[in-house]
Amino acid sequence: MTTSSVSSLVQPLGEMPPETIVFGRTEGMQAVRDRLTKLASANVPVLIQGESGTGKDIIARMIHASSPWRTGPWVKVNCPAIPGTLLESELFGYEKGAFTGAYGMKPGRVEMAHRGTLFLDEISELDLGLQSKLLQLLQDGQFCRIGAQEDKKVEVRVVCATNRKLEQEIENGTFRADLFYRINVVNLHLPPLRERAADIPELVTYFLEYHNRKYNCRAKPLSGELMAVLRKYHWPGNIRELENLVKRYVILGNEEVIASDLRPREPDFFSAEIPVDGQISLKKLTRAAVRELERKVILKVLQNCHWNRKQAARALSISYRALLYKIRDAGLPSNRAIKRRDADSPKQDVAAD
Ligand SMILES: Nc1ncnc2c1ncn2[C@@H]1O[C@H](COP(=O)(O)OP(=O)(O)O)[C@@H](O)[C@H]1O
Ligand SMILES: [Mg+2]
Numbered sequence: 001m002t003t004s005s006v007s008s009l010v011q012p013l014g015e016m017p018p019e020t021i022v023f024g025r026t027e028g029m030q031a032v033r034d035r036l037t038k039l040a041s042a043n044v045p046v047l048i049q050g051e052s053g054t055g056k057d058i059i060a061r062m063i064h065a066s067s068p069w070r071t072g073p074w075v076k077v078n079c080p081a082i083p084g085t086l087l088e089s090e091l092f093g094y095e096k097g098a099f100t101g102a103y104g105m106k107p108g109r110v111e112m113a114h115r116g117t118l119f120l121d122e123i124s125e126l127d128l129g130l131q132s133k134l135l136q137l138l139q140d141g142q143f144c145r146i147g148a149q150e151d152k153k154v155e156v157r158v159v160c161a162t163n164r165k166l167e168q169e170i171e172n173g174t175f176r177a178d179l180f181y182r183i184n185v186v187n188l189h190l191p192p193l194r195e196r197a198a199d200i201p202e203l204v205t206y207f208l209e210y211h212n213r214k215y216n217c218r219a220k221p222l223s224g225e226l227m228a229v230l231r232k233y234h235w236p237g238n239i240r241e242l243e244n245l246v247k248r249y250v251i252l253g254n255e256e257v258i259a260s261d262l263r264p265r266e267p268d269f270f271s272a273e274i275p276v277d278g279q280i281s282l283k284k285l286t287r288a289a290v291r292e293l294e295r296k297v298i299l300k301v302l303q304n305c306h307w308n309r310k311q312a313a314r315a316l317s318i319s320y321r322a323l324l325y326k327i328r329d330a331g332l333p334s335n336r337a338i339k340r341r342d343a344d345s346p347k348q349d350v351a352a353d
Helices: 003-009 027-039 056-065 084-092 128-140 166-172 177-183 193-214 224-232 238-252 256-261 282-304 309-315 320-329 335-344
Strands: 046-049 074-078 116-121 156-162 186-189
Touching: 027 056, 027 186, 027 193, 046 056, 056 074, 056 116, 056 156, 084 128, 128 156, 128 177, 166 177, 193 224, 193 238, 224 256, 238 256, 282 309, 282 320, 309 320
Parallel strands: 046 156, 046 186, 074 116, 116 156
Antiparallel strands: none
């Protein structure tokens, strides 16, 4: 494919494209592009949902770049990267003397985003207390620095992203339903790459040209056979994984590096399709199935016990420590979220750590 035909696949992103986005031709991404053009100028919150590596960051930056606030600040907050105790002061700032060590006033990122875009990445990581503060911001544009007497007003366009199913988090009691409706005024669902197989050749061509240029290489287009393999692959890391494969190919210069990097698909134990042909490991399958069952049971019992973990441990006939370990191991809601929730509803019996 020539450079000109590649550039025709690439959509311009307003005046200053943050990076090139290949929308391709599959339905899911066409729907995303249609919505993007419609929402560009409207100051409404946007929720971007999609698995890791599907392009949530790049789309969020494009929303900013094509909005009337593109000359204003672009402020990104990667929620899981900031420890829970710091997140509130990072987001909302604090006044002098608000807590030990607050020697001066510090504005938060919400304020820094005034007349621009605030991008909250992995929004499900906000605990319930911070979720209420964010709700207030979205409802009336007001927030309060820690230790301040009065609320402040800001104008910000809020864009949130998550790779989790927030509906499930609401059911688990770790995400506020009212906040969900507020941030979800416009929803963009980025399809996983395995559902965009028809776009893979365009993406490969784009990344090939891009990395050839960047690393001053001359890697040739991929063979038809390898392209056919890539179109069938399940892409657990989505576009990020595809880009990394092409990058390695450009640098190392042979197709074998791509083929050897493709990971076998993890079987889905609860679907009707348990792979019984070819080589299977009964031990591995059973272990994973047991873990999944355990996760479900623990979640149910925790909900029944209103997240009182001591009570839940008794109900499950395991030690409190074992339960804490299992909660962490199963990736169930963090202690942080649970504690906040308990703190929000004082009537509930809170288990101490
Ligand atoms: N549609 C796309 N076109 C071109 N590159 C993309 C596209 N979507 C994602 N990428 C690239 O894939 C990588 C992962 O994207 P990112 O936006 O960080 O994903 P996420 O935030 O969903 O994990 C980045 O290098 C990004 O530039
Ligand atoms: Mg991201």
